[in-house]
Amino acid sequence: MSSGFDYDLVIIGAGVGGHGAALHAAHYGLKTAIIEAGDMGGTCVNRGCIPSKALLAASGKVRELRNAHHLKSLGIEIGGVSFEREAIANHANNLVSKIQGDLTNSLKRLGVDIIRGWGKIAGSQKVSVMTDSGDKTITAQNIILSPGSVPFVPPGIEIDGKTVFTSDQGVKLESLPQWIAIIGSGYIGLEFSDVYTALGCEVTMIEALDVLMPGFDRDIAKLAERVLITPRDIETKVGIYAKRVIPGSPVVIELADFQTKEDLEVLEVDACLVATGRIPATKNLGLESVGVELDKRNFIPVNDSMEVLSSGELVPNLYAIGDANGKMMLAHAASAQGIIAVENILGKNKTVDYRSIPAAAFTHPEVSYVGLTETAAQELGLAEGFEIGTAKSYFKGNSKALAENEADGIAKVIYRSDTGEVLGVHIFGAHASDLIHEASAAVANRQSVKDLAYLVHAHPTLSEVLDEAYKRAIAS
Numbered sequence: 001m002s003s004g005f006d007y008d009l010v011i012i013g014a015g016v017g018g019h020g021a022a023l024h025a026a027h028y029g030l031k032t033a034i035i036e037a038g039d040m041g042g043t044c045v046n047r048g049c050i051p052s053k054a055l056l057a058a059s060g061k062v063r064e065l066r067n068a069h070h071l072k073s074l075g076i077e078i079g080g081v082s083f084e085r086e087a088i089a090n091h092a093n094n095l096v097s098k099i100q101g102d103l104t105n106s107l108k109r110l111g112v113d114i115i116r117g118w119g120k121i122a123g124s125q126k127v128s129v130m131t132d133s134g135d136k137t138i139t140a141q142n143i144i145l146s147p148g149s150v151p152f153v154p155p156g157i158e159i160d161g162k163t164v165f166t167s168d169q170g171v172k173l174e175s176l177p178q179w180i181a182i183i184g185s186g187y188i189g190l191e192f193s194d195v196y197t198a199l200g201c202e203v204t205m206i207e208a209l210d211v212l213m214p215g216f217d218r219d220i221a222k223l224a225e226r227v228l229i230t231p232r233d234i235e236t237k238v239g240i241y242a243k244r245v246i247p248g249s250p251v252v253i254e255l256a257d258f259q260t261k262e263d264l265e266v267l268e269v270d271a272c273l274v275a276t277g278r279i280p281a282t283k284n285l286g287l288e289s290v291g292v293e294l295d296k297r298n299f300i301p302v303n304d305s306m307e308v309l310s311s312g313e314l315v316p317n318l319y320a321i322g323d324a325n326g327k328m329m330l331a332h333a334a335s336a337q338g339i340i341a342v343e344n345i346l347g348k349n350k351t352v353d354y355r356s357i358p359a360a361a362f363t364h365p366e367v368s369y370v371g372l373t374e375t376a377a378q379e380l381g382l383a384e385g386f387e388i389g390t391a392k393s394y395f396k397g398n399s400k401a402l403a404e405n406e407a408d409g410i411a412k413v414i415y416r417s418d419t420g421e422v423l424g425v426h427i428f429g430a431h432a433s434d435l436i437h438e439a440s441a442a443v444a445n446r447q448s449v450k451d452l453a454y455l456v457h458a459h460p461t462l463s464e465v466l467d468e469a470y471k472r473a474i475a476s
């Protein structure tokens with residue numbers, strides 16, 4: 001594509017964002033290099049999506065097979081179910097190695113140069129890399145930054161990696177503490193509480209805000225709490241934060257009221273998982289050499305074309321994708337942003353449609369959503385002058401869910417009352433992470449419940465839950 005540069009494109013960070021961008025660029029014939037200082041595949045492959053889903057898969061089976069009541073209702077009786085912690089941990093570790101290898105090979109196959117070392121911007125269209133064999137500078141027509149994120153550890157919490165740890169260590173499942181405190185009831189807190197309770201640990205979940213799962217739609221969070229938290233060995237402390245956490249045996253946790261900051265009680269537990277969000281890994285990237293300042297939360301400012309901004313102005317030939325720009329901290333969002341960045345490099349004007357990107361928590365059962373929550377849709381309606389409608393349908397009215405005896409679940413559709421356009425869909429129930437994609441396509445195409453209600457779904461399938469919700473929307 002370009003001449004006079006070492007590469008058409010240099011990407012800093014080989015997580016899923018950088019990988020997605022590199023594959024797309026190589027496919028279009030761009031001479032591409034990717035720089036990685038740590039593990040190929042970044043957070044998702046090594047410390048995130050992949051190992052956590054392997055743990056959820058194995059522990060989910062244990063939960064299912066130990067649920068004698070559920071099995072009996074299907075006419076099945078089995079003897080005792082046992083598992084080996086180490087073997088489950090190995091399943092996760094082996095999957096990480098396999099996917100890391102596949103990802104690296106996919107880059108090599110397409111001719112992407114992999115450079116190991118710390119990459120930094122060294123001025124316009126220039127990158128320096130600190131490698132084991134010394135520093136080198138390379139030039140590139142375009143640069144994409146994809147340095148990702150790291151766990152956020154609130155002040156007062158000390159991590160030793162053994163008794164007090166983040167998901168970075170948690171995914172290794174090096175122990176199964178009898179009693180574990182989990183700080184945070186977001187994605188990581190929920191998924192790990194699912195793993196730990198399935199494997200017989202007692203959990204105390206501590207959430208600073210005044211509700212559990214504050215990021216989820218309220219109707220969904222309420223039902224999820226009734227199924228995922230209340231009947232399990234989980235004690236909850238809401239509106240409370242961990243002021244101090246001291247590792248050791250026992251782990252000492254000083255709790256305080258989040259509003260008043262008044263000291264409440266001291267817990268002594270066997271271990272503590274800190275799942276209080278993630279922060280961008282944007283230090284020491286050389287951004288000052290091109291006049292870029294991070295925003296207040298240390299994210300790299302970008303527009304919807306993934307172009308980096310400096311005081312609101314475009315910085316030529318520089319893009320930032322993935323967790324580091326803070327738009328949507330999800331693996332598939334990172335790679336989608338990588339593809340959009342490359343499309344713009346290729347001169348096609350494209351932007352990311354965040355509203356149609358789905359998300360899921362892989363608990364048993366799962367939670368998923370796409371688009372706006374009811375509260376956000378109401379706010380948009382007020383600002384733009386339209387009313388919103390909501391329609392709900394329940395897994396307990398779905399034949400397939402009843403056949404499986406998996407009837408805990410709900411689908412909720414939020415739409416514009418005037419046009420019927422779908423603004424958001426939220427699902428809690430079996431296979432919610434797969435069911436959401438039909439809704440995601442509807443949001444992407446700005447479809448109306450007035451049309452969606454006439455699509456024919458196979459019977460009996462769980463996807464009829466959405467069919468029913470769309471039909472209820474036009475009936476109301």
Ligand SMILES: Cc1cc2nc3c(=O)[nH]c(=O)nc-3n(C[C@H](O)[C@H](O)[C@H](O)COP(=O)(O)OP(=O)(O)OC[C@H]3O[C@@H](n4cnc5c(N)ncnc54)[C@H](O)[C@@H]3O)c2cc1C
Binds near residue numbers: 039042120322
């Ligand atoms: C426990 C857990 C479970 C998760 N589960 C899911 C899930 O199920 N689904 C989902 O969608 N998302 C999930 N996520 C989120 C997902 O992992 C992230 O959104 C995703 O990894 C972001 O990708 P990225 O490419 O932006 O950054 P990262 O994956 O963090 O990759 C960035 C890479 O850049 C490298 N790097 C940084 N700076 C430099 C530099 N200067 N030079 C060279 N290399 C550098 C880092 O070493 C790293 O390898 C999970 C996260 C966690 C922690």
Ligand SMILES: NC(=O)c1ccc[n+]([C@@H]2O[C@H](COP(=O)([O-])OP(=O)(O)OC[C@H]3O[C@@H](n4cnc5c(N)ncnc54)[C@H](O)[C@@H]3O)[C@@H](O)[C@H]2O)c1
Binds near residue numbers: 362
């Ligand atoms: N299935 C998935 O897609 C998946 C799974 C895991 C992680 N992730 C990604 O990783 C990111 C990080 O996950 P996470 O669960 O750590 O963050 P999160 O933002 O989802 O949840 C963090 C929770 O911790 C609470 N909190 C923060 N500080 C606290 C304190 N001092 N005391 C008590 N509670 C406190 C917050 O109120 C919030 O509810 C997510 O935003 C998500 O993007 C995605």
